[in-house]
Amino acid sequence: MSRRLRRAAAAAVAGVAGLAAAPAMARDAATLRPDTMQARVAACTACHGEQGKAGTDGYYPRLAGKPVDYLYHQLLNFRDGLRQYRPMTHLLTGLPDAYLHEMAAYFAEQHVPYPPPARLAVSADMLEQGRVLATRGDAARGLPACAACHGAAFSGLAPAIPGLLGLPRDYIGAQIGGWKNGLRRAAAPDCMADIAQKLTPHDIGALAAWLSSQPVVEPYVPDPAGSARLPAECGSQAQR
Amino acid sequence: MKRIIKYCLSALVLACLVAAAVLYWLGTRDDTSTGAAAAPAEAGRMVEQGRYLARLGNCVACHTAQGGQAYAGGTPIPTPFGTLYGPNITPDAQTGIGSWSADDFWQALHNGKSKDGSLLYPAFPYTEYTRISRADSDALFAFLRTVEPVSQPSRPHDLAFPYNQRSLLAFWRALYFSPGVRAPETGESQQWNRGRYLVEGLGHCAACHAPRNRLGATRAADGLAGGLIAGLDWYAPPLGNDPATGLGNWTAQDIATLLRTGMARHSTAGGPMAEVVLGSSQYLSEDDALAMGTYLKSLPAAPAAGPAQADAPSAALMDRGGKLYAQYCVQCHQEQGQGSGTAWPALAGNPTVTAPSPVNAIRMVLDGGFAPATAANPRPHGMPPFAPVLGDVDVAALVSYIRSSWGNQAGGVASFEVRRVRDASTLN
Numbered sequence: 001m002s003r004r005l006r007r008a009a010a011a012a013v014a015g016v017a018g019l020a021a022a023p024a025m026a027r028d029a030a031t032l033r034p035d036t037m038q039a040r041v042a043a044c045t046a047c048h049g050e051q052g053k054a055g056t057d058g059y060y061p062r063l064a065g066k067p068v069d070y071l072y073h074q075l076l077n078f079r080d081g082l083r084q085y086r087p088m089t090h091l092l093t094g095l096p097d098a099y100l101h102e103m104a105a106y107f108a109e110q111h112v113p114y115p116p117p118a119r120l121a122v123s124a125d126m127l128e129q130g131r132v133l134a135t136r137g138d139a140a141r142g143l144p145a146c147a148a149c150h151g152a153a154f155s156g157l158a159p160a161i162p163g164l165l166g167l168p169r170d171y172i173g174a175q176i177g178g179w180k181n182g183l184r185r186a187a188a189p190d191c192m193a194d195i196a197q198k199l200t201p202h203d204i205g206a207l208a209a210w211l212s213s214q215p216v217v218e219p220y221v222p223d224p225a226g227s228a229r230l231p232a233e234c235g236s237q238a239q240r
Numbered sequence: 241m242k243r244i245i246k247y248c249l250s251a252l253v254l255a256c257l258v259a260a261a262v263l264y265w266l267g268t269r270d271d272t273s274t275g276a277a278a279a280p281a282e283a284g285r286m287v288e289q290g291r292y293l294a295r296l297g298n299c300v301a302c303h304t305a306q307g308g309q310a311y312a313g314g315t316p317i318p319t320p321f322g323t324l325y326g327p328n329i330t331p332d333a334q335t336g337i338g339s340w341s342a343d344d345f346w347q348a349l350h351n352g353k354s355k356d357g358s359l360l361y362p363a364f365p366y367t368e369y370t371r372i373s374r375a376d377s378d379a380l381f382a383f384l385r386t387v388e389p390v391s392q393p394s395r396p397h398d399l400a401f402p403y404n405q406r407s408l409l410a411f412w413r414a415l416y417f418s419p420g421v422r423a424p425e426t427g428e429s430q431q432w433n434r435g436r437y438l439v440e441g442l443g444h445c446a447a448c449h450a451p452r453n454r455l456g457a458t459r460a461a462d463g464l465a466g467g468l469i470a471g472l473d474w475y476a477p478p479l480g481n482d483p484a485t486g487l488g489n490w491t492a493q494d495i496a497t498l499l500r501t502g503m504a505r506h507s508t509a510g511g512p513m514a515e516v517v518l519g520s521s522q523y524l525s526e527d528d529a530l531a532m533g534t535y536l537k538s539l540p541a542a543p544a545a546g547p548a549q550a551d552a553p554s555a556a557l558m559d560r561g562g563k564l565y566a567q568y569c570v571q572c573h574q575e576q577g578q579g580s581g582t583a584w585p586a587l588a589g590n591p592t593v594t595a596p597s598p599v600n601a602i603r604m605v606l607d608g609g610f611a612p613a614t615a616a617n618p619r620p621h622g623m624p625p626f627a628p629v630l631g632d633v634d635v636a637a638l639v640s641y642i643r644s645s646w647g648n649q650a651g652g653v654a655s656f657e658v659r660r661v662r663d664a665s666t667l668n
């Protein structure tokens with residue numbers, strides 16, 4: 001995509017976000033007290049929603065309740081250029097590791113009910129392909145199931161593997177796409193990058209559709225660390 | 241007659257050639273008056289001193305790419321003439337400065353020349369670093385010898401013609417570069433002299449806070465009158481003592497506090513200054529920070545180089561801005577723009593808000609940002625970015641409102657100015 005087209009797309013997304021996010025910002029502000037963690041992260045919740053419950057535009061992802069190390073790694077990666085989104089990099093420049101970890105812990109500890117999944121206009125066929133890939137993988141192509149790492153209920157695996165439900169379809173598609181073309185990276189060995197390389201655009205569409213259409217069943221918490229044997233070696237899960 | 245014309249033309253050509261030769265000679269000769277190496281201090285202490293000085297000069301900012309290894313280069317430096325890339329200054333023999341001697345290093349800092357004698361681009365601020373003493377140059381070099389060597393070729397600069405012709409720098413240097421360490425002013429205190437040494441030399445404050453001409457040069461006569469930073473699209477405020485636009489209402493201690501903590505009674509460092517605090521000035525010793533403040537307070541209250549005073553905003557714009565302020569800003573910045581402690585800076589009397597140029601205030605509203613994390617403020621509060629939420633007209637109304645309320649009298653802002661800043665923001 002050309003730079004101009006990307007900008008236009010970003011502006012469109014931002015415009016929609018603006019319309020929806022405005023009242024949320026005002027409401028957040030009503031309860032702020034200086035020197036609380038809630039006040040310190042006002043720059044985050046402006047887009048990611050109160051308590052990090054997700055933005056309303058379908059792009060800014062939920063932060064609440066994700067595994068602490070997963071969030072911490074993303075903050076480090078944005079700050080250090082392993083994950084690309086300029087507004088995030090701008091905000092995080094120069095913030096020390098300890099503070100980023102504190103922010104990650106704050107959002108990991110937020111528990112907000114999930115909204116019901118959006119109804120999607122996709123074929124039953126496509127949803128079924130997504131379900132099969134997510135729950136069983138495709139051994140012939142060397143693709144493990146999403147559930148093999150992200151938990152049988154897709155609720156993540158402590159300390160660093162995130163849950164996959166409650167995320168917007170566009171966000172999931174964009175992230176796998178980012179991994180596929182090298183815009184998003186994780187600590188080596190980057191298992192997710194290897195898997196994304198093997199996924200076709202059709203696979204990605206099917207996965208994003210099925211995952212985003214699944215209701216979140218409470219309690220939705222990451223499986224305990226060490227409770228699953230990963231089918232691949234993943235740097236993030238080992239990284240601290 | 242023909243003969244006379246021919247004669248005159250020849251004389252003219254000759255005069256031009258002589259002038260060019262003189263300029264070239266002026267622009268390439270070395271200043272040898274201050275180059276004697278100091279007696280070598282104890283090696284360990286020299287390295288520690290060099291580490292401190294490297295932070296004061298913020299060498300890492302231009303010589304380390306985002307997420308890259310320290311001092312291995314690669315940082316893009318945007319200028320109106322093209323993009324330069326900070327070179328590798330680790331002690332790698334092939335790709336860094338591992339084969340340099342302390343004399344070579346001094347030649348770069350003091351005379352703006354590389355080891356092979358080629359002229360350096362003044363994006364490397366040797367126009368300021370030339371004021372650094374030989375002893376400090378040697379300490380810096382001793383420290384740089386101890387950093388991890390990285391084998392990474394320096395990225396070639398990406399400059400348009402004719403700026404990519406290095407030899408032409410001789411003429412620029414003849415006009416704008418006067419090498420030499422300054423002798424202390426005998427009539428001034430040691431503290432003042434130390435402050436001037438740091439402000440004019442390693443601190444290279446003039447790199448941003450002095451106005452630049454079309455050839456990218458700063459002139460001593462302009463002092464630190466402030467101006468738009470070309471390539472970055474932030475405004476560097478004047479550092480003179482005008483109470484409305486400069487540091488007239490600040491004490492030397494206020495300035496020292498801002499440098500060391502990123503926050504002061506009147507303002508919080510943002511944009512490029514936040515980066516300076518983050519990578520450099522927070523590490524200043526209390527004495528050095530106060531010395532810089534003392535020197536800056538001695539500068540005259542020269543008028544700011546920048547746009548003329550804007551007209552007061554219309555009642556309709558103020559009304560719209562006031563409503564937006566109540567919706568988005570008041571919870572943190574408070575009813576009277578008085579802020580709250582160090583968490584949320586006051587907007588009343590804040591020089592970032594009332595600066596002659598509204599660019600910084602507009603950018604803070606659009607981009608948001610955290611105050612720089614320093615030892616005094618390791619968990620800074622963050623301002624949300626409002627670029628996704630507010631359109632150009634709303635930002636213009638809001639910034640007009642904060643620039644014209646609670647005693648602030650900086651005038652209105654037009655929506656086209658917001659559009660320009662939004663387009664220039666690197667966050668797009």
